[in-house]
Amino acid sequence: MIPTPHIDWFALAPVNSLLAATGLALLCAVLAPARSRKAVTATLCGLGYATALGFAVALYVKSAHGHGVVVDAFRRDRLAELTAIIVAGSGILATVVSYRERWREDHIGEYYALLAAAGAGMIFFVGANNLLTLFLALEWFSISLYILCAIDRDRLSGLEAALKYLIIGGFGSAVLLFGSALVYGATGAIDFPGIAAAGHEHDALLLFGLAMIIAGLAFKASAAPFHMWTPDVYEGAPTPLTAFMAAATKTVALVVMLRILVTAFPGDAYVWTRALAVIAVFSLVIGNLAALVQKGVKRMLAYSSISHAGFMLIAVASSSSLGARALLYYLIPYAAMSIGSFAVVAARERELGVPVTFANMAGFGWERPLLGISMWTFMLGFAGFPLTGGFVGKFYVFAAAYRHGWTWLVIVGVLATLVSLYYYLGLVRAMFMRRTEDLQLAPIGGSPPRDALLQTAVVACLVVTVGSFFAVQPLIDLAKHAASSLPF
Amino acid sequence: MTTALIVLPLAAALVIWVLPLNDVSAGALALLAALAEVGVWIQLAARYDFGQGGLQFAQQRNWFSDLHVSYHVGVYGFSVWLTGLTVIAMAAAIAYGFWAGRDRLRAYLGLMLFLTGAVVGVFTAQDLLLFYAFFEAMMIPLYVLVGVWGGPGRLGATLKFVLFTMAGSLLMLASIVVYGLSQNTFDLVKIGQSSSNWVFLGFVAAFAIKAPLFPLHGWLPDAYRESSPEVAAILSGVVSKAAAYGFLRIAITKFPEPAQHYRAPILALAAIGLIYGSLLAFRAPDIRGVIAYSSLAQMGLITMGIFSINDLGLDGSVLQMVNHGLVSTTLFLLAGMVERRTLTGELSRLGGMARGRPALATVLLTTGVIALAVPLSSAFAGEFLILAGVFRHGWAWSVVGAVAIVLAAAYVLRLVSAILHRDVGPAVSDAALDLRPAELGVVLPMLACLLALSAWPAAITQHSFRGDRPQADVAQGFK
Numbered sequence: 001m002i003p004t005p006h007i008d009w010f011a012l013a014p015v016n017s018l019l020a021a022t023g024l025a026l027l028c029a030v031l032a033p034a035r036s037r038k039a040v041t042a043t044l045c046g047l048g049y050a051t052a053l054g055f056a057v058a059l060y061v062k063s064a065h066g067h068g069v070v071v072d073a074f075r076r077d078r079l080a081e082l083t084a085i086i087v088a089g090s091g092i093l094a095t096v097v098s099y100r101e102r103w104r105e106d107h108i109g110e111y112y113a114l115l116a117a118a119g120a121g122m123i124f125f126v127g128a129n130n131l132l133t134l135f136l137a138l139e140w141f142s143i144s145l146y147i148l149c150a151i152d153r154d155r156l157s158g159l160e161a162a163l164k165y166l167i168i169g170g171f172g173s174a175v176l177l178f179g180s181a182l183v184y185g186a187t188g189a190i191d192f193p194g195i196a197a198a199g200h201e202h203d204a205l206l207l208f209g210l211a212m213i214i215a216g217l218a219f220k221a222s223a224a225p226f227h228m229w230t231p232d233v234y235e236g237a238p239t240p241l242t243a244f245m246a247a248a249t250k251t252v253a254l255v256v257m258l259r260i261l262v263t264a265f266p267g268d269a270y271v272w273t274r275a276l277a278v279i280a281v282f283s284l285v286i287g288n289l290a291a292l293v294q295k296g297v298k299r300m301l302a303y304s305s306i307s308h309a310g311f312m313l314i315a316v317a318s319s320s321s322l323g324a325r326a327l328l329y330y331l332i333p334y335a336a337m338s339i340g341s342f343a344v345v346a347a348r349e350r351e352l353g354v355p356v357t358f359a360n361m362a363g364f365g366w367e368r369p370l371l372g373i374s375m376w377t378f379m380l381g382f383a384g385f386p387l388t389g390g391f392v393g394k395f396y397v398f399a400a401a402y403r404h405g406w407t408w409l410v411i412v413g414v415l416a417t418l419v420s421l422y423y424y425l426g427l428v429r430a431m432f433m434r435r436t437e438d439l440q441l442a443p444i445g446g447s448p449p450r451d452a453l454l455q456t457a458v459v460a461c462l463v464v465t466v467g468s469f470f471a472v473q474p475l476i477d478l479a480k481h482a483a484s485s486l487p488f
Numbered sequence: 489m490t491t492a493l494i495v496l497p498l499a500a501a502l503v504i505w506v507l508p509l510n511d512v513s514a515g516a517l518a519l520l521a522a523l524a525e526v527g528v529w530i531q532l533a534a535r536y537d538f539g540q541g542g543l544q545f546a547q548q549r550n551w552f553s554d555l556h557v558s559y560h561v562g563v564y565g566f567s568v569w570l571t572g573l574t575v576i577a578m579a580a581a582i583a584y585g586f587w588a589g590r591d592r593l594r595a596y597l598g599l600m601l602f603l604t605g606a607v608v609g610v611f612t613a614q615d616l617l618l619f620y621a622f623f624e625a626m627m628i629p630l631y632v633l634v635g636v637w638g639g640p641g642r643l644g645a646t647l648k649f650v651l652f653t654m655a656g657s658l659l660m661l662a663s664i665v666v667y668g669l670s671q672n673t674f675d676l677v678k679i680g681q682s683s684s685n686w687v688f689l690g691f692v693a694a695f696a697i698k699a700p701l702f703p704l705h706g707w708l709p710d711a712y713r714e715s716s717p718e719v720a721a722i723l724s725g726v727v728s729k730a731a732a733y734g735f736l737r738i739a740i741t742k743f744p745e746p747a748q749h750y751r752a753p754i755l756a757l758a759a760i761g762l763i764y765g766s767l768l769a770f771r772a773p774d775i776r777g778v779i780a781y782s783s784l785a786q787m788g789l790i791t792m793g794i795f796s797i798n799d800l801g802l803d804g805s806v807l808q809m810v811n812h813g814l815v816s817t818t819l820f821l822l823a824g825m826v827e828r829r830t831l832t833g834e835l836s837r838l839g840g841m842a843r844g845r846p847a848l849a850t851v852l853l854t855t856g857v858i859a860l861a862v863p864l865s866s867a868f869a870g871e872f873l874i875l876a877g878v879f880r881h882g883w884a885w886s887v888v889g890a891v892a893i894v895l896a897a898a899y900v901l902r903l904v905s906a907i908l909h910r911d912v913g914p915a916v917s918d919a920a921l922d923l924r925p926a927e928l929g930v931v932l933p934m935l936a937c938l939l940a941l942s943a944w945p946a947a948i949t950q951h952s953f954r955g956d957r958p959q960a961d962v963a964q965g966f967k
Contacts, residue, residue: 322554325554380628385624386622387625392552395617395661398661398662399555402666402669407662410662410665418655429647433642433643433646472557
């Protein structure tokens with residue numbers, strides 16, 4: 001008889017509740033009557049995320065001392081749980097925002113099933129403690145996302161986005177897998193502590209593997225120069241899904257990068273901190289400069305997400321407890337602002353029926369004050385203005401860079417922020433300072449569609465964005481406890 | 489009490505934004521809040537113990553402890569005067585905006601109240617990061633106030649304004665990170681002095697752009713011309729003082745060595761700005777241009793006073809900050825009132841407005857006379873002290889300043905006579921009435937403050953620093 005390992009089911013509860021939601025939603029996609037299919041599957045998906053959120057919170061409280069579970073394949077620690085909380089929160093909001101999307105609904109059940117499955121994969125991903133579970137989870141959520149991009153078969157842009165995402169994402173996964181193989185070859189271990197313990201520092205094979213793992217994860221985090229897929233995919237994918245990808249995928253990719261680098265490659269910190277600093281600078285430069293010339297709001301937000309990957313990579317690169325805190329704090333308002341801003345774009349899209357550009361956002365702020373002011377706040381948050389968590393996040397990132405002795409990186413970050421003002425405030429300008437009459441497009445309906453769900457989600461994002469500015473101490477405490485799961 | 493002074497306008501702004509009031513009740517509420525703010529300030533000024541000086545009404549709460557950042561506010565003698573300037577000028581601007589009936593009045597007045605809270609925050613913050621947060625928070629309403637309610641060229645003006653000022657502020661943020669982390673605290677009271685030139689220059693960049701100092705004034709003419717008169721009034725009267733306050737509270741106090749080291753170049757830039765601004769004001773073709781460039785000149789003068797770092801110069805610059813704030817706010821509001829009647833600010837199309845409009849003539853001439861610093865006016869007291877202070881660093885600085893005073897007389901008299909005297913201009917019709925009682929109600933309180941200060945400038949000069957010894961107070965970091 002094969003001995004089975006002890007399994008800590010509680011540690012897997014967030015993942016399993018989402019998988020259960022996936023399974024039930026898939027069943028309902030077939031069994032539920034077509035009329036109620038959307039409502040039922042969306043509710044299941046939302047409930048799955050809510051349950052996952054509840055379990056993640058409980059696990060966070062009860063996992064003060066992080067440890068491996070399931071033969072050390074999976075970590076149960078506060079770092080994983082805090083990230084799971086962010087992912088689950090993003091999932092709930094994405095479900096809510098998706099509900100009134102105007103699209104072909106013959107596969108709506110599958111949409112919500114896959115949305116839950118992607119979240120499950122992401123939560124599994126952040127707990128991964130060896131290269132195998134890492135790759136498994138990566139493919140798990142990536143494949144869900146590839147399909148989700150293409151689920152609205154009538155949208156050519158969605159199909160194009162999905163194909164690009166599949167090819168480039170597949171390439172990224174292959175690079176990660178190759179890197180994992182090289183690391184295994186060099187150290188003979190696949191679990192992160194084992195790789196660290198093998199201690200083959202400055203081994204060319206190991207370094208090559210490390211570089212490929214960083215590249216593979218940077219693909220997912222959409223950091224330059226591994227960002228080529230981001231604008232097209234963000235633009236082409238259904239907007240609520242873009243919101244989820246921008247918030248959750250980036251979150252987990254960055255947290256996993258932090259975890260694997262710190263736990264598996266502490267001996268090579270000399271190399272990877274510098275490599276990440278370079279990637280961060282690339283992301284800041286490319287993301288900001290490219291965002292300057294965008295006309296489509298989704299593309300602009302895509303490039304802005306690349307530049308934010310740069311900011312967060314600065315925090316990872318500083319390789320310190322302060323850096324980890326900075327990253328984890330930054331992610332909270334960042335996720336809220338991303339989902340919120342894409343949700344506002346989705347609202348405008350539903351109103352006009354065409355892709356949202358700077359030009360056709362004209363007058364939006366006055367027509368829909370709640371959404372307009374929310375969008376304004378998100379833009380200020382992205383730009384790092386006070387009264388939003390984005391300000392404190394940037395401050396922490398700069399603090400981490402300075403403590404690491406990289407004042408030059410602070411300067412680069414400051415300059416990047418300055419450039420970014422042009423396009424963030426450009427959107428505010430479009431919304432509030434140009435008149436609707438300048439706009440040559442007629443809205444498709446009479447009065448704008450009432451969408452209380454979407455507005456609730458946007459308000460929730462607004463509350464997190466602004467609230468995180470005032471409640472820094474509790475959030476930083478959360479981040480500090482999460483960061484203490486890492487061996488600094 | 490300090491917190492009340494910050495929170496009251498912010499809370500009023502939220503109420504006005506959220507409640508679906510009609511324009512009249514929203515305006516009345518905003519005006520009431522602005523006046524209540526003045527009332528709170530009067531309480532604060534009355535209770536502030538000038539004999540003892542130093543930081544009073546301090547309040548401190550933890551914000552985030554791992555980097556030692558806290559919500560710490562309080563007032564010094566000079567901050568009492570600057571917050572006073574802010575609340576009075578803002579109340580006048582809000583009253584004028586309400587009276588002039590801006591579109592989307594609720595949004596407008598809410599933003600003005602928000603701005604009030606932010607500026608008061610700048611003048612009372614005793615934590616570097618909090619100071620920065622308020623400093624940036626000022627930009628949020630200003631950006632919209634200029635960009636939405638401005639003139640035809642408003643979009644370009646706001647863009648220039650934001651990019652200029654944010655370039656400075658972000659350099660300051662970098663400086664704050666470096667300075668605060670190297671000293672291991674962000675508390676302005678506790679933080680030690682630093683001798684780092686780079687950190688000093690980061691702060692100076694932010695303040696020099698905000699003030700503005702020559703040659704960083706590129707944003708100034710457009711922003712002052714394109715915004716509505718009351719916003720221009722606040723920009724030049726109040727917001728620019730945040731920069732001067734920053735020089736005083738942070739640049740020279742926390743960086744004594746770099747301030748000594750860079751004194752000559754900064755004084756030189758200030759002096760160039762003073763002369764250059766005065767000359768441009770003399771040549772400016774419209775009312776706003778004259779006031780805008782005179783503002784550049786005056787900020788140069790105030791900066792000279794601060795960087796003279798001695799008793800006379802510091803006292804004079806605090807007095808001059810308040811003077812110029814009141815004068816410039818009044819002049820911009822008067823410019824708005826004239827433009828409202830004639831639909832133009834071009835001096836060549838104005839003229840002869842004194843005839844049949846005694847109230848306008850009296851108010852404009854009185855303000856103008858104070859602005860050009862005739863002896864016995866409070867501006868004369870301020871400018872004299874500054875020139876006397878800067879004299880210690882070389883007689884040439886004072887000569888430059890004295891020349892500028894002559895130039896000031898020239899441009900102010902040109903402005904006054906172009907509006908009031910000469911032949912009746914083509915844009916001036918008989919239908920253009922004299923100032924209405926409401927308009928008088930807006931400008932007269934500020935004029936009264938100026939006259940009171942002219943009668944007793946020592947109210948400010950002797951009540952700004954501990955023991956009336958500014959230089960010693962600055963040297964000890966206001967402790």
